[in-house]
Amino acid sequence: MGDEPVPEATRAYSRALVDAFESLGGAYSRRAFANATAYSPGTVSRYLSLSSDRVAPQEFVDALTAFLADHDHPLTPDQIQRLHELRREAQRTGPRGAVSQYLQEQIATLESDLRTVRESLETALATGVSLSEDLKHRTQQLAVLEIRLLTLSSELRSTRIRAQKAEADNRLLRSTVKDQEEQLKHAGSLVRSVDAELAQQEATVRSLQHEIEVLHQRLGHSAKDTVPAPSTQVHSAVVGASGVEPATERGAERSRSGGPPSEQTTAPQSTGEDTGAHHSTWAHPDDVDQFMQELYRLWQESDASHEALAAHGLAFDRVKEVLTASKLPDLSFVTALARACAADPQQWQTDWQRVSGTISKDPLPFxxxxxxxxxxxxxxxxxxxxxxxxxxxxxxxxxxxxxxxxxxxxxxxxxxxxxxxxxxxxxxxxxxxxxxxxxxxxxxxxxxxxxxxxxxxxxxxxxxxxxxxxxxxxxxxxxxxxxxxxxxxxxxxx
Structure with missing residues (x-):
């Protein structure tokens, strides 16, 4: 069974059966033959198939011979003898079940011969024929037949034991394969879960690295600045004492915590001093439409990936929603998008302040x-x-x-x-x-x-x-x- 090739003797025996059945000339189908006998259509098909290793028993040959004889296509004695010779050879070299049938048939034949010898012996003794030599010969034949019977019986028991052991090994292998498949499925699910967690942790690490870079940049700018104006000193001192953060810091913190950039409507307060950068030629006060067009063009031309946006605390869908709106976004959103698009965030901050009107160069009152x-x-x-x-x-x-x-x-x-x-x-x-x-x-x-x-x-x-x-x-x-x-x-x- 399975992928093992069909033995040549089994194939020759099946071919002889098919030729004998096809001698009807197609007048009767295999199902009709199955209905006329005690076999099912599936069993008949397997016995008459060249690709099956099932060996038809002696009863099937007798039933086929009788069916052909009943329908005016009898087989000759030579053909019948040839079928039985092919059957015995196929049973002898076929699978375990066929070998078992072959041994049982041999045992039945030997038992029949034994009965014949016994009957002959009894007849000779009854008739009073004392043929000592013949009796001795028949006794020797009887002993030989008994020895063969014992040998064949032992082989039959060994074959059955091997068949039972092979069936147990097959069940064990199937159970082992099933367990290994379950383990592979569990391992695959675990690997996918670990990959998802690693991807999430990598995104978190990139976001934290970006925040650290932003803090380092701010600290570096603070160290490089000259002595600020008195108003800036007072502002820093009051912030340090009260714990209140500037509006720009609050907007950046909301961006890092996952809040939608478009909802951060609080604009940074004017610091009262110029950033030192020059605004672009297209940046005009209150010209929000032009600013949004330039920002959208920057995003389109840079072709920033989802990973680059996520590394700066931005979501792709939210960026698209904010850039297609007519409302000026928060400064933290603009600078984060500029970094994600590999642009100069300082320049975009200057343009944003120019458009929003947050730069005031008028001197403070005394x-x-x-x-x-x-x-x-x-x-x-x-x-x-x-x-x-x-x-x-x-x-x-x-x-x-x-x-x-x-x-x-x-x-x-x-x-x-x-x-x-x-x-x-x-x-x-x-x-x-x-x-x-x-x-x-x-x-x-x-x-x-x-x-x-x-x-x-x-x-x-x-x-x-x-x-x-x-x-x-x-x-x-x-x-x-x-x-x-x-x-x-x-x-x-x-």
């Missing part, structure tokens, strides 16, 4: 300048204590905590030595955790005005706290213990 200078002075005095508080408060607390621990060892009415020894680990953990939290809190407050120096300030505060703790251990160990005892009373230990 009263406004004086007010902003006064606010800058007040903000300076308010923010200075915040800057220096962590550098003083955190090392001071570390010093008092270390001094209190040494004072507990030196004081006369202090705790026992074994309780202090057991309290060493939690005492150190409390000191480190409290100092760390205080340092983070104070550094976070002062990071409003420290900017890029916040990390260095944090490291300096931690270093100063460690130094203060070491000094407290040395000074309290060889000097006065008053501050340590006072702090132990404050903590409720003494």
């Amino acid at each position: 009263v406004q300048v004086a007010g902003e200078v006064l606010l800058g002075i007040i903000g300076f005095f308010l923010l200075t204590p915040i800057r220096v508080t962590p550098l003083i408060l955190t090392p001071f607390c570390a010093y008092l905590t270390g001094a209190s621990y040494v004072a507990l060892w030196r004081v006369d009415d202090g705790p026992s030595w074994w309780s202090l020894l057991l309290a060493t680990v939690p005492y150190c953990a409390m000191t480190a955790l409290g100092g760390f939290i205080l340092t983070l809190l104070c550094t976070g407050i002062s990071s409003i005005t420290l900017g890029d120096h916040a990390d260095a300030f944090f490291i300096g505060t931690v270093a100063a706290s460690c130094l203060a703790l070491f000094v407290s251990l040395v000074v309290t160990g060889i000097g006065p213990i008053g501050p340590g005892v006072w702090w132990a009373h404050v903590l409720g230990i003494l």
Whole structure:
């Protein structure tokens, strides 16, 4: 079965059966033959097929011979004998089922011969014919036949055992193949899920890298600028003290958080100073249509991909919707699209400010300048204590905590030595955790005005706290213990 080739003996036997059946000349179909016998049409078709390895049994040959004889096309004895010879050869060399039929037929033949010999022997004994030599010969034949019968029976049992083992192996292989297919499907689904997560993480990384580049550019521009006007100083100081971000920063943050650019209608406030870049010749105040046409042309000519837009926090459908509208988009959207299209964002910012009318070159009134200078002075005095508080408060607390621990060892009415020894680990953990939290809190407050120096300030505060703790251990160990005892009373230990 399967892909194995049909044995030549089986093919010759099937060809002889087909020739015998076709001797009817097409007067009767195979179905008519099946209806006249005990076989189904499918079984008849397989037995009369040249591509099937099924071997028709002896009963099928007898039924076919009888059917041909009943319909005036009898086979000659030689033809019938030839069919049985081909059948026995096909059964002997065919599949396991055919071999089993061949062995059973041989057993039946031998049993028939055995019965004949026995009948002859019984007849000879009944008639009183004492032919010792003939009896001896027949007895020998009987023994040989019995040995052959036993051999054929053993072969039949071995064939059946092999067939059962092959069937069990086939079922096991099918089960194994099915399990492997399920594992492959699960692995393919897992790979697709991992690929989707990796693609999402890559998009997130690109977006974060873009945000970092934007922050570095802004910090670089801030470092390269000259001393700003008093109004700018006051504005920065008030922003740092109140935590209120400029409108431009809020628009950029909304763009990075996934908000639609077209809905960010808050325009950046005028800074009161020129950016230094010259606007394009087509940029005119309130000429929104011309500005949108130029921006749409930039997008079309650059042919920016979906990945390039996503890297700058823009979605393709949203960009198309905003550029086909007649409303002036937010500045953060314009600069982000310019970067995605490999254009100069500074030039497009200048053109946007020209069209929106946010550039004002008129000098500030004297009263406004004086007010902003006064606010800058007040903000300076308010923010200075915040800057220096962590550098003083955190090392001071570390010093008092270390001094209190040494004072507990030196004081006369202090705790026992074994309780202090057991309290060493939690005492150190409390000191480190409290100092760390205080340092983070104070550094976070002062990071409003420290900017890029916040990390260095944090490291300096931690270093100063460690130094203060070491000094407290040395000074309290060889000097006065008053501050340590006072702090132990404050903590409720003494």
